Amino acid sequence: xxxKKTKGKALAARMYDAxxxxxxxxxxxxxxxxxxxxxxxxILSAQCTDKRVNITAADLxxxxxxxxxxxSEDPDVIASVxxxxxxxxxxxxxxxxFAKKMTGEWGGRVPDDVELLMEVPGIGRKIANLIVGEVYxxxxxxxxxxxxxxxxxxxITESDDPAKVEKDIMKVFPEDTWIxxxxxxxxxxxxxxxANNPKCDDCPCSSFCAGRK
Ligand code: SF4
Numbered sequence: 001x002x003x004k005k006t007k008g009k010a011l012a013a014r015m016y017d018a019x020x021x022x023x024x025x026x027x028x029x030x031x032x033x034x035x036x037x038x039x040x041x042x043i044l045s046a047q048c049t050d051k052r053v054n055i056t057a058a059d060l061x062x063x064x065x066x067x068x069x070x071x072s073e074d075p076d077v078i079a080s081v082x083x084x085x086x087x088x089x090x091x092x093x094x095x096x097x098f099a100k101k102m103t104g105e106w107g108g109r110v111p112d113d114v115e116l117l118m119e120v121p122g123i124g125r126k127i128a129n130l131i132v133g134e135v136y137x138x139x140x141x142x143x144x145x146x147x148x149x150x151x152x153x154x155x156i157t158e159s160d161d162p163a164k165v166e167k168d169i170m171k172v173f174p175e176d177t178w179i180x181x182x183x184x185x186x187x188x189x190x191x192x193x194x195a196n197n198p199k200c201d202d203c204p205c206s207s208f209c210a211g212r213k
Contacts (some may be wrong), residue, residue, distance in 0.1 A: 008156065008172035011208060015154055016177050018204040026183040030054065030135055034103055035110035035135040036067055037116070042127035043094045044085040056084045056212040060095075067108070070099035094122025110134040126162065133179040141166045141173075142182035146189025153193060153211030 008179045019026070029050040032038035037057065060081050064070045070078065079092040098120045100109060110131060111117055117128035129140035141147075143162040147169075151157045157168035173181055189195075192203040200212045 005171065008168075009163050011155060012172040015156070015205055016173065016181065018208075019188055020180075022204040023184055023187040026180060026187050028130070028183060029063065031057075032134075036098075036132065037061060038134060039098055039110055039123070039127070039131055040070075040095055042130055043098060043120075043122045044082060044091055045127070046087055046091070046122070047167070048087075053085060054146065056082055060158075067099040067102040071096060071103045082180045088146075090122060096118060097121055098123070110135060112138060114140070125166070129166075130182070133182070139175040139178045141169050141178045143169070144182070144186065146193075147182060147185035149195060150185050150188050150193045150205075153198070153209060154205055155210030 004018050013136040021210065024065055028038075029055045030038060030041045030045065032041055040060070041053050041057045044057060060070075060078075063081060064073065064078075071108055073096075075092050075096055078095060079088050082088065082095065085091060101120055102110070106116075112132055112133040112135070114125065114128040114132055117123050117131055118125065123131075126144055128144055130142045133142065143151075143165045148160065148165050150164060151169060152160065157165045157171060159165055169181070170178070188203075188205065192199045193205075198213060200209070202208070203212075206212050
């Protein structure tokens with residue numbers, strides 16, 4: 001009889017296959033043209049939609065095309081630009097702190113190190129993993145609200161704690177799937193496995209999902 005880890009790996013493989021077929025073009029929904037722009041969009045994304053972040057960040061970068069101009073701007077002016085993303089005070093502190101790191105000790109290069117990135121207030125593990133995965137292709141798991149929900153429903157994890165969910169994912173999904181898995185989970189969460197009234201009958205994971213309704 002297969003042990004728990006073997007079963008978990010089989011479930012993970014089925015999930016990854018099903019989602020890859022359903023969402024062949026799955027990708028990061030935050031737009032960016034350089035690593036620092038992705039990091040700032042990540043900061044702005046807390047409790048905000050990607051659509052709103054993309055609009056507001058485009059406005060910010062049209063007014064402040066480099067990190068020097070953000071780092072030296074009056075915080076109140078930055079706050080007025082990023083206000084549409086909410087949590088204005090904390091996001092303003094984070095955006096300016098990130099810009100100062102970039103123009104100071106990081107020498108203009110976004111670090112490829114999760115712990116270093118997390119030195120910026122407002123960059124937590126989720127955003128740091130997004131940056132190292134997207135920018136540097138270092139295998140990392142982004143556990144956002146969609147990922148947490150779908151992984152629990154399908155049966156990959158029993159936890160609601162993002163750090164534990166991340167560990168449970170890493171145990172059963174191969175390393176070379178981690179980056180894409182985050183995007184696939186978001187697609188699944190948005191299209192079928194919504195927080196309320198999931199569309200289980202149409203879901204590509206319905207034949208093996210533990211939480212199917
Ligand atoms: S079958 Fe239902 S609960 Fe399971 S992943 Fe799909 S939508 Fe979510």
